Amino acid sequence: MSKSEFYGAGFPYREVGNLPGKLIVLEGSDGVGRSTQTQLLRKWLEDEGFAVSDTGLRRSEMTQQGIEEARKGHTLSRITMSLFYATDFADRLENQIIPALQAGFVVLSDRYFYSIMARDIVRGANPEWARKLYGFALKPDIIFYLKANVTDLVTRLIHGRGLNYWEAGMDISPSDNLFDSFIDYQSKMISLFDQFATEYNFVTVNAGRPVMDVFGDLQNHIREFLEDQQPVIDEDF
Amino acid sequence: MLRKNTTPGKLIIVEGIDGSGKSTQIDLLYKWLQSKGKTVYFSEWNSSALVKSTTKRAKKGKLFTPTTFSLLQCTDFADRWENRIFPLLKAGVIVLADRYAFTAFGRDVARGVDREWVRNLYSFAMQPDIALYFRVPLDVAVDRITSARAKLKYYEAGMDLDLSESRVESFKLFQERIMNEYDRMVTEFNLTVIDGNLTVQAQQRLVREIVKQELEGWQGLPMPESSPYGPVKSETHHGKGNA
Secondary structure, three states: OEEOOEOOOOOOOOOOOEEOOEEEEEEEOOOOOHHHHHHHHHHHHHHOOOOEEEEEOOOOOOOHHHHHHHHHHOOOOHHHHHHHHHHHHHHHHHHHHHHHHHOOOEEEEEOOHHHHHHHHHHOOOOHHHHHHHHHHOEOOOEEEEEEOOHHHHHHHHHHOOOOOOOOOOHHHOOOOOHHHHHHHHHHHHHHHHHHHHHHOOOEEEEOOOOHHHHHHHHHHHHHHHHOOOOOOOOOOO | OOEOOOOOOEEEEEEOOOOOOHHHHHHHHHHHHHHOOOOEEEEEOOOOHHHHHHHHHHHHOOOOOHHHHHHHHHHHHHHHHHHHHHHHHHOOOEEEEEOOHHHHHHHHHHOOOOHHHHHHHOOOOEOOOEEEEEEOOHHHHHHHHHHHOOOOOOOOOOHHHOOOOOHHHHHHHHHHHHHHHHHHHHHHOOOEEEEOOOOHHHHHHHHHHHHHHHHOOOOOOOOOOOOOOOOOOOOOOOOOOOO
16 A cells, blocks of 8 residues: 655545555657557466556547647647646546556556656757646656667667657757657657656666567566565465 | 746736636736737637637537546647737747636546646646736635536536535535645745735735846847738637636
8 A cells, every 4th residue: 555646736626545556657769569468468467366447648538639630741840749648647637547447457557657757858948847837746656667778769660560650859950850850859869768757766778679688677676576465365276 | 847948928817717717817918018008918718719610529528537528628728828818929929828728737637637747747837937827715716607607517517526406506516626736736826925815006016026127137039010901810809718
């Protein structure tokens, strides 16, 4: 049972109280393997008998459609985009994450507000403004930072889903191609993540290794802080 | 504190609780400035096309919490700020706004969000050159609204706050909280209070005097002799109700 803590004022109009669940966040660059790890963690935790709920950016029922439309038209100006994403995040936090934690779920969050903030800052947002904006955010129980260098990211993406407009920061790039833009944009993102790692106590995991090695590291850390919660006996019968 | 307007344009805004008569006044001001040959742009609270469908969905499904309500309205404002208000101020236009950040500082705090948090949210905006606060007694404003509308809408009446089962009663309590917030903003943001009990014409006389004084010796974006495009296109034209 952990007492809820926020980065700022939280939600002054409601009592959040103690949260018996656990909030686990996976942060890191685009293409670093967050969703693969989220799936593996979910399966493993469910096998251990935990109820698991997962969430990721732009999945709020309220804002999903509006944000998708705006992204397609590339009509989002900088501050407008920051705020639209903050709305999505707040909606999921209040209506999905907190209720799940209250019900004792382990919540796996594929990215949290740190990614959104990094993107905003790379696009010129005032860092102080962005930090205060997320004063309503709940402090997670653990934040993993899956760290890989830009070369690794490029290799993975080119062999995987390919480079895309937003992940390459093309909306702010003076370059004439996705590749140069991707390198420049993701390098800036990584240096911000490195900075946040200290500020927000990220657990840094080297993601430039095979999937199962990374997964093993995550499991070890999670076992450590879940140890007060006895796993369900799971013997063959 | 909002940052100072450093643009060559002029920003004039009106505030007040629902039914305070501010929209009538800014509409008259808009027409008067146009008739004087000024380049004027009018912007209305909650009118950005970008977030319209999201707001509609959230209102219909009663999905809003005080925080998401506040964030989405700020998204709406940011879209208008970045794409219309700020660039036009830079060009030297007079921008008139029916409600501004102070509406959020009033309503969102009345809904329970943190005062400092919502002030930070809007800190990208500028302090208006003129901020008029139309102050009327609560009963007068409530009577005007309830007699003009068939039924108060859910969020307009502040029903999400669980203040009362009755929409009219809830509306009153909600507006009272907002009024208290406005009153503390008068000194904080240097709002000019206009007595909303005066006749429409008397209020407009005051408004014009204040505006005239502000524009004394000011040169904005010139109006071409004959513009093939007509006047600057404004977002909406004075639709009633922006709650």
